[in-house]
Amino acid sequence: xxxxxxxxxxxxxxxxxxxxxxxxxxxxxxxxxxxxxxxxxxxxxxxxxxxxxxxxxxxxxxxxxxxxxxxxxxxxxxxxxxxxxxxxxxxxxxxxxxxxxxxxxxxxxxxxxxxxxxxxxxxxxxxxxxxxxxxxxxxxxxxxxxxxxxxxxxxxxxxxxxxxxxxxxxxxxxxxxxxxxxxxxxxxxxxxxxxxxxxxxxxxxxxxxxxxxxxxxxxxxxxxxxxxxxxxxxxxxxxxxxxxxxxxxxxxxxxxxxxxxxxxxxxxxxxxxxxxxxxxx
Amino acid sequence: xxxxxxxxxxxxxxxxxxxxxxxxxxxxxxxxxxxxxxxxxxxxxxxxxxxxxxxxxxxxxxxxxxxxxxxxxxxxxxxxxxxxxxxxxxxxxxxxxxxxxxxxxxxxxxxxxxxxxxxxxxxxxxxxxxxxxxxxxxxxxxxxxxxxxxxxxxxxxxxxxxxxxxxxxxxxxxxxxxxxxxxxxxxxxxxxxxxxxxxxxxxxxxxxxxxxxxxxxxxxxxxxxxxxxxxxxxxxxxxxxxxxxxxxxxxxxxxxxxxxxxxxxxxxxxxxxxxxxxxxxxxxxxxxxxxxxxxxxxxxxxxxxxxxxxxxxxxxxxxxxxxxxxxxxxxxxx
Ligand SMILES: Nc1ncnc2c1ncn2[C@@H]1O[C@H](COP(=O)(O)OP(=O)(O)OP(=O)(O)O)[C@@H](O)[C@H]1O
Ligand SMILES: [Mg+2]
Numbered sequence: 001x002x003x004x005x006x007x008x009x010x011x012x013x014x015x016x017x018x019x020x021x022x023x024x025x026x027x028x029x030x031x032x033x034x035x036x037x038x039x040x041x042x043x044x045x046x047x048x049x050x051x052x053x054x055x056x057x058x059x060x061x062x063x064x065x066x067x068x069x070x071x072x073x074x075x076x077x078x079x080x081x082x083x084x085x086x087x088x089x090x091x092x093x094x095x096x097x098x099x100x101x102x103x104x105x106x107x108x109x110x111x112x113x114x115x116x117x118x119x120x121x122x123x124x125x126x127x128x129x130x131x132x133x134x135x136x137x138x139x140x141x142x143x144x145x146x147x148x149x150x151x152x153x154x155x156x157x158x159x160x161x162x163x164x165x166x167x168x169x170x171x172x173x174x175x176x177x178x179x180x181x182x183x184x185x186x187x188x189x190x191x192x193x194x195x196x197x198x199x200x201x202x203x204x205x206x207x208x209x210x211x212x213x214x215x216x217x218x219x220x221x222x223x224x225x226x227x228x229x230x231x232x233x234x235x236x237x238x239x240x241x242x243x244x245x246x247x248x249x250x251x252x253x254x255x256x257x258x259x260x261x262x263x264x265x266x267x268x269x270x271x272x273x274x275x276x277x278x279x280x281x
Numbered sequence: 282x283x284x285x286x287x288x289x290x291x292x293x294x295x296x297x298x299x300x301x302x303x304x305x306x307x308x309x310x311x312x313x314x315x316x317x318x319x320x321x322x323x324x325x326x327x328x329x330x331x332x333x334x335x336x337x338x339x340x341x342x343x344x345x346x347x348x349x350x351x352x353x354x355x356x357x358x359x360x361x362x363x364x365x366x367x368x369x370x371x372x373x374x375x376x377x378x379x380x381x382x383x384x385x386x387x388x389x390x391x392x393x394x395x396x397x398x399x400x401x402x403x404x405x406x407x408x409x410x411x412x413x414x415x416x417x418x419x420x421x422x423x424x425x426x427x428x429x430x431x432x433x434x435x436x437x438x439x440x441x442x443x444x445x446x447x448x449x450x451x452x453x454x455x456x457x458x459x460x461x462x463x464x465x466x467x468x469x470x471x472x473x474x475x476x477x478x479x480x481x482x483x484x485x486x487x488x489x490x491x492x493x494x495x496x497x498x499x500x501x502x503x504x505x506x507x508x509x510x511x512x513x514x515x516x517x518x519x520x521x522x523x524x525x526x527x528x529x530x531x532x533x534x535x536x537x538x539x540x541x542x543x544x545x546x547x548x549x550x551x552x553x554x555x556x557x558x559x560x561x562x563x564x565x566x567x568x569x570x571x572x573x574x575x576x577x578x579x580x581x582x583x584x585x586x587x588x589x590x591x592x593x594x595x596x597x598x599x600x601x602x603x604x605x606x607x608x609x610x611x612x613x614x615x
Contacts, residue, residue: 173366176333177427181380182354195370 031257038062038250045246062247065238066255069248074227075234080259082144082230083212086151090208091201093152094159095167099189101160102167103175113164119157124150125217135222142225150218155208166200167193202270205263213260231256282344283357283434283467284309285330290339292325292491299325301491303339307469307484312461314470314478316514317488323471326488327439330469331360344434354383359428360437363444365420367412367427373399374408377427391430398429401463402456418449425460438470442477454480475515479503487511509610512537518567518579525605527574528552528598533613537604540567540581543596545588550595554578556588570596 036052037045044057053059066072101113124131131150132141140146170193178188194201219233235252238245285307292300299322307313315323328334330341332353340349348356359380367376377398378391399405402422412420421441428436441457442450458481461468472478478485479499487494487502487510495507499515506512512520518540525533528551544550545568554572566586570578578596588594607613 171364171366173362173364174368176328176331176353177360177362177366177368179333180331180353180358180360181427182352182383183379191370192368 034250035254035257038247038254040247042247045250059247062245062249062251063255065245065248066251069237071226072231072234072252072255075229075231076255076259078144078228079213079230079232079256082147082151083209083259083263085144085148086155086212087205087209089148089152090155090159091205094156094204095163095194095197095201096189097156097160098163098167099193101164113160117157117161119153120161124154128217128221132221140222142223142228144223144228146222147218147228147230150222151212151215155204155212158207159204162204163197163200166197170196199270202267205267209263210260213256282309284342284344285435285467285469286342287326287330288340288342290326290329290336290341292322292329292334293337299491300329300336303491303493305486305493305496307467309344310465310467312468312470312481312483313486314472314482314484315486315488316472316475316478317494318514319473321488322491323473323488324439327360327437327469327471330435331358331437332356354380357434358437359431359433359435360439361421361424361428361441363440365412365417365424365444367420367423369412372409372411373404373415373423373426376412376423377430380427380431394430394432395426398426401429401460402426417445418453421445421453422456425457429460429464434467436466436468438468440472441470442472443474450477457481475517479515485515487514489514506604507612509535509537509606512604512606518581520604521578522606523552523575523578530605533605534608535606537606538598539602540579541583542599542602543578543580544599545570545580545582545586545594546597547592547594550597552578552596553593554596556590556592556594559586559588559590561585570594572596 033049037049039053039059039062040057041059041061044051044053044059051057097116101109101116135141135146140149174192175188178192183191214232215230216232216236219228219230220236223229224233231252235249235256238248238252285305287303287305290300290303291298303326315326317323325334329336330343332348332351336349340347342348343356343358368379371379374395377395381391381394395408399408402425404419404422404426407415407419407423412423415423421444424441438457442453445453454477457468457470461481470477470481482499484496484498485502486496489510494514495502495511497505502511502515506515509522513522516539520537520539521543523536523538525531525536528536530536552572552575554570556568557571557577558569560567560569563585565584566582566588568580568582568586568588570580572578580596582588605613
């Protein structure tokens with residue numbers, strides 16, 4: 001990996017590890033509290049929220065409620081469909097736009113790049129009313145398609161921005177060699193360029209996926225019907241105005257972590273490479 | 282077959298004119314080298330020939346056919362790049378065969394051609410390896426092999442040796458020369474290394490500022506440069522330029538004399554100076570002579586020269602081999 005100067009590295013390693021460990025603890029603490037408490041009885045959650053479940057307080061009642069009430073498996077499926085489909089389109093269209101911006105010279109190229117990147121700074125939620133009107137007009141309310149469309153739009157700016165930077169670094173000679181060998185622009189894109197920016201793709205995938213999975217806003221507005229509910233929205237049924245079924249909420253949230261965790265692990269090897277790509281040459 | 286003709290080729294990037302009207306004819310089987318300083322448009326010209334870049338103006342004829350609007354793969358060319366540009370996901374065999382596969386050639390024929398090319402470049406043992414598992418020299422040989430396999434009418438090389446170390450560069454240079462002797466195909470070669478240009482070329486094209494300065498055989502350029510730029514560019518160490526009036530040549534704006542055409546004499550000569558530095562290269566010696574009126578002169582002596590730094594010497598020019606230039610840089614009558 002990175003060659004490091006051998007000077008006095010122990011003290012520095014200790015300090016940097018201390019900082020990293022502290023950060024890890026802070027970052028993981030809320031997640032841990034959720035998971036731990038999801039296995040406890042309601043009383044125990046409030047009496048000592050930080051203690052681990054023991055034989056007395058251990059309970060799966062939350063998970064039982066979740067499984068019994070509503071169609072949770074179906075919510076999961078909705079979330080997965082929306083996330084995976086949006087991710088697919090963000091990566092596909094983002095990479096294609098990035099390739100066009102980085103590879104071809106045309107009038108208004110940099111203006112177009114700026115326009116596509118603008119979305120990073122302007123939250124898509126500002127357009128909620130217009131989006132809702134659009135979906136009503138298109139008859140897409142209460143469909144997963146509506147969510148997929150919105151999330152694709154939401155994810156594209158960052159994807160285009162990051163991927164076009166990476167694609168600029170792909171050797172021109174390589175693409176030109178492909179052209180001389182008669183490869184089509186699509187083949188050059190899919191077979192030569194995409195594999196070389198895989199780490200960047202994974203980075204974009206993770207940054208795109210998590211907000212989509214966690215989003216409550218658009219499912220609530222665009223697709224609140226029973227058959228299109230996502231997990232985060234589904235978990236809200238346990239949060240009442242007067243009574244909240246904390247066991248169920250915590251269990252639902254714990255379960256909701258699992259799929260993203262799996263996706264994250266799939267991408268993470270590539271991700272590390274992507275984050276450090278600029279720094280480590 | 283592999284002749285090449287450029288007619289008034291121009292190229293601008295936005296408002297920047299990179300090539301300003303290139304006219305050139307290359308005969309079938311010729312080895313032509315483009316040289317010029319960095320940024321003079323050599324690569325751009327080569328990429329236009331390859332079809333990777335559109336000329337803003339002008340036309341391009343390969344083998345008697347106007348190919349200005351023909352895509353790269355159909356121009357009958359093959360190109361070798363400075364950075365090798367091998368496909369990282371394919372092994373050597375598939376790297377070499379990809380172009381033919383794209384062209385729809387039967388598998389058996391591809392295999393036969395790859396085999397021949399591999400034998401020519403002694404790549405047989407490496408055919409199953411990926412580019413990442415090869416050394417720089419091996420990668421460049423594979424890139425050359427990939428070009429040979431296409432059996433093109435015209436080979437294009439863009440600084441193919443500049444990523445290699447010195448020893449490998451000499452070896453690969455010889456290999457390219459041998460290749461040209463063997464298959465006799467037209468080759469256009471871009472470099473900024475004048476040793477490569479002098480050793481490989483049938484004809485050298487000197488480019489500067491997007492204009493062809495001179496076209497000629499290596500010795501023509503050396504013995505009879507058309508202008509002050511070519512005179513200074515070809516030859517190493519560089520030609521010395523002296524104001525004509527300083528050495529009593531009042532009709533001459535600038536006088537050029539190559540370091541190897543000056544001899545040192547402690548008794549008398551054309552101009553006097555102090556030796557500031559001596560470089561012993563073994564086979565020859567470069568002596569730097571600081572002459573008050575003209576600045577630093579470089580003198581090249583053969584073998585070991587015993588000259589003390591700090592001593593005063595006269596430089597004597599070989600009058601047969603000085604070049605006279607007028608104020609605009611063109612050659613003036615001697
Ligand atoms: N895509 C481009 N857009 C704008 N300018 C360009 C582009 N490609 C090349 N140029 C300019 O054209 C000029 C010639 O470039 P070119 O690559 O042909 O130089 P070169 O002679 O090959 O130099 P080198 O020896 O450094 O490779 C340079 O000044 C370069 O800045
Ligand atoms: Mg170049």
